[in-house]
Amino acid sequence: MNLNMHSVESLVAQIQGLSGNIGELTQLRSYLKHCDDLLRTESTRLAPLLTELDPSVHSLGYLYILEACTSAPLSKDQANELVLSIARFINVCAAEQIRLAPEKFISICKRFKEQVVLLDDPMRGVAPLLTSIRKLQSSTEQLTTLHPDFMLLCLLSKCYKIGLSVLEDDVFEIDQPRDLFLYCYYGGMICIGQKQFRKALELLHNVVTAPMPIISAIAVEAYKKYILVSLIHLGQFATSFPKYTSSAAQRNLKNFSQSYLDLVNNYSIGKVSEVEKCVQINKDTFESDNNLGLVKQVVSSMYKRNIQRLTQTYLTLSLQDIANTVQLNSPKEAEMHVLQMIQEGDIYATINQKDGMVRFLEDPEQYKTCEMIERLDLSIQRIMMLSKKLTTMNEVMSCDPSYLGKVGRERQRFDYDDFDTVHSKFNI
Numbered sequence: 001m002n003l004n005m006h007s008v009e010s011l012v013a014q015i016q017g018l019s020g021n022i023g024e025l026t027q028l029r030s031y032l033k034h035c036d037d038l039l040r041t042e043s044t045r046l047a048p049l050l051t052e053l054d055p056s057v058h059s060l061g062y063l064y065i066l067e068a069c070t071s072a073p074l075s076k077d078q079a080n081e082l083v084l085s086i087a088r089f090i091n092v093c094a095a096e097q098i099r100l101a102p103e104k105f106i107s108i109c110k111r112f113k114e115q116v117v118l119l120d121d122p123m124r125g126v127a128p129l130l131t132s133i134r135k136l137q138s139s140t141e142q143l144t145t146l147h148p149d150f151m152l153l154c155l156l157s158k159c160y161k162i163g164l165s166v167l168e169d170d171v172f173e174i175d176q177p178r179d180l181f182l183y184c185y186y187g188g189m190i191c192i193g194q195k196q197f198r199k200a201l202e203l204l205h206n207v208v209t210a211p212m213p214i215i216s217a218i219a220v221e222a223y224k225k226y227i228l229v230s231l232i233h234l235g236q237f238a239t240s241f242p243k244y245t246s247s248a249a250q251r252n253l254k255n256f257s258q259s260y261l262d263l264v265n266n267y268s269i270g271k272v273s274e275v276e277k278c279v280q281i282n283k284d285t286f287e288s289d290n291n292l293g294l295v296k297q298v299v300s301s302m303y304k305r306n307i308q309r310l311t312q313t314y315l316t317l318s319l320q321d322i323a324n325t326v327q328l329n330s331p332k333e334a335e336m337h338v339l340q341m342i343q344e345g346d347i348y349a350t351i352n353q354k355d356g357m358v359r360f361l362e363d364p365e366q367y368k369t370c371e372m373i374e375r376l377d378l379s380i381q382r383i384m385m386l387s388k389k390l391t392t393m394n395e396v397m398s399c400d401p402s403y404l405g406k407v408g409r410e411r412q413r414f415d416y417d418d419f420d421t422v423h424s425k426f427n428i
Helices: 003-018 022-041 059-069 078-090 101-119 123-134 147-157 158-169 176-193 199-207 217-234 247-258 258-269 272-281 283-289 294-310 320-323 329-345 370-396 403-425
Strands: 316-318 349-352 357-360
Touching: 003 022, 003 059, 003 370, 003 403, 022 059, 022 078, 022 370, 059 078, 059 101, 059 370, 059 403, 078 101, 078 123, 078 217, 101 147, 101 403, 123 158, 158 176, 158 217, 176 199, 199 217, 199 357, 217 247, 217 258, 217 349, 247 258, 247 320, 258 272, 258 294, 283 294, 294 329, 316 320, 320 357, 329 349
Parallel strands: none
Antiparallel strands: 316 357, 349 357
């Protein structure tokens, strides 16, 4: 069957006539599904049809035709035009219509992402892809399959703050497990770029400990960055895994990260010279992993950790003594490190410029200001919300047939195991 004038008129008429209410749209979706193979076959001849449709009114039909048009290979000029067309459609399309064919909408959004990357202009895709996520989501708690693509564009274009705004959303619904891995990995990298190491640790931890039947390259790369960020932010790294980590991760992640574990061992010694020696030995590995910049931050953080240790022993200390103790080149360099740590709230101290002495102070926070009370109140509200959400999820899970079936099978297996143990022990 070919796309002739009659079938073109029929297709446009159906789209224009069945875009009114949900009943008509459901009927239109069935019609478009029936025509899907035909649309793909005639993809090169469909572009003129888009001019006869209003993307804000006929979003579902427009989506099917636009998706078919994007399936063919494109030249650079055509790619530019395609990016403009998809961006315009994303901005004006009706969310309730595109949600009737989410796989089609996701398809054109992913093609859009690919094209802006190929055109070496990822910033063009950030705002439209954020809009597409919001239109596709049933709530901000849903992680769509477009989230990783959006995070990648934020990374490539260095639009970190826009990425952070999405990372603030709590996620409780996930379309595909792989989406969570990529979302948390890219999100962790965005947080690293903004030096929000606590949030980065949380996201990378999710990748490392998430259920996985086999080890993935994403988990390996996340584990390497997880080690480095732990050293920078916490000054230590626990090589043991939490109990809920998958057996695949526990068995294999360390095997792919030996250079990083060597760095952990040298860091724990507390000598900058040992850490620098380890970095030099493994420099090629760190560089090929694109982690050398982060490794350099690990080395720099050692000075901070060593200065923090001094605050636990001394009340006052000269800048010269600090420089000697933590292996800095001069009192001036020690002063710069101390000033930066004071500014970032890592230590509380004053510097007497006249005699070059540093006086270490106690934390001045009394936890009774209006700002602190407001922060505590927000934390309590968040904990209450999470508790309520967990209770609801537990109730839903306890009624899920597949979960109950699995629990029943596990319980039956353990019952037999217990019986065998007792039988063997008491010779019954």
